[in-house]
Amino acid sequence: TRSTRPQRLLAAVQKNATRGDPRSVVKAIDEFCRYTEWAMNVGDEKGCILDSVVSEVNPATVLELGTYCGYSTVRIATLLPPDAKLITLEFNPDFAVIARQVIAWAGQEEKVHLVEGSSGDLIPKMKEQFGVKSFDLVFLDHWKDRYLPDAKLMEECGLLGKGSVLLADNVICPGSPDYLDYVRNSPKYRSQYFKSHLEYTKVEDGLEKSVFLG
Numbered sequence: 001t002r003s004t005r006p007q008r009l010l011a012a013v014q015k016n017a018t019r020g021d022p023r024s025v026v027k028a029i030d031e032f033c034r035y036t037e038w039a040m041n042v043g044d045e046k047g048c049i050l051d052s053v054v055s056e057v058n059p060a061t062v063l064e065l066g067t068y069c070g071y072s073t074v075r076i077a078t079l080l081p082p083d084a085k086l087i088t089l090e091f092n093p094d095f096a097v098i099a100r101q102v103i104a105w106a107g108q109e110e111k112v113h114l115v116e117g118s119s120g121d122l123i124p125k126m127k128e129q130f131g132v133k134s135f136d137l138v139f140l141d142h143w144k145d146r147y148l149p150d151a152k153l154m155e156e157c158g159l160l161g162k163g164s165v166l167l168a169d170n171v172i173c174p175g176s177p178d179y180l181d182y183v184r185n186s187p188k189y190r191s192q193y194f195k196s197h198l199e200y201t202k203v204e205d206g207l208e209k210s211v212f213l214g
């Protein structure tokens, strides 16, 4: 039967990237998506904004919601110190299989813990099952209507400490209006919009960075 888009993306990585070289993996995916087949990775333009926020926060613990093929997982992991931990949640087993291989090709397995399951089920288990006290950085890039409920769930589970940073992809396209309204108007957050473009296109999109004030 016909291959899937993630399978074709992985094949492009294995063909064009150097094993153990995360930058070449990122470049191979960006070239595949720009010149062969679009895919919903955060991409190179928004990826640079992601990189700058990760470098600024210099997080010891990171949570990513929605691994997909592992593109942003690799971008984030590459910037983390060796003892830092990145937990990424993915509930589609077919995507998880691909993401694991992309992360391995980039040589980032040590820093990444890909957990298969739904954020709604796993967030409440973070403390006892994964020994997490709080997350210094959360990258939201899963179903857009789940950003708000999952942000509230992380608050309720005590997973956000003073200074924790939420960075959300696609706040314009496809958009997450209820989440945007919440973080921009809640006294619990100081929020900032980074204007950019939808990956590999000229369509407007952006990232919203929201600092939890405790």
Ligand SMILES: CNc1ncnc2c1ncn2[C@@H]1O[C@H](/C=C/CNC(=O)c2cc(-c3ccc(F)cc3)cc(O)c2O)[C@@H](O)[C@H]1O
Binding pocket: 040, 041, 042, 065, 066, 067, 068, 069, 089, 090, 091, 092, 095, 117, 118, 119, 120, 141, 142, 143, 144, 146, 169, 170, 173, 174, 198, 199
């Ligand atoms: C709800 N809890 C969840 N827990 C764990 N994993 C979850 C998940 N929800 C979704 N996922 C996974 O995240 C990924 C979903 C991402 C959803 N992203 C988008 O819809 C998206 C969509 C676009 C997009 C923009 C314009 C357009 F025309 C078409 C698409 C661009 C993006 O950057 C996007 O991130 C999948 O791998 C899915 O299996």
Ligand SMILES: [Mg+2]
Binding pocket: 040, 041, 042, 141, 169, 170
């Ligand atoms: Mg996205």
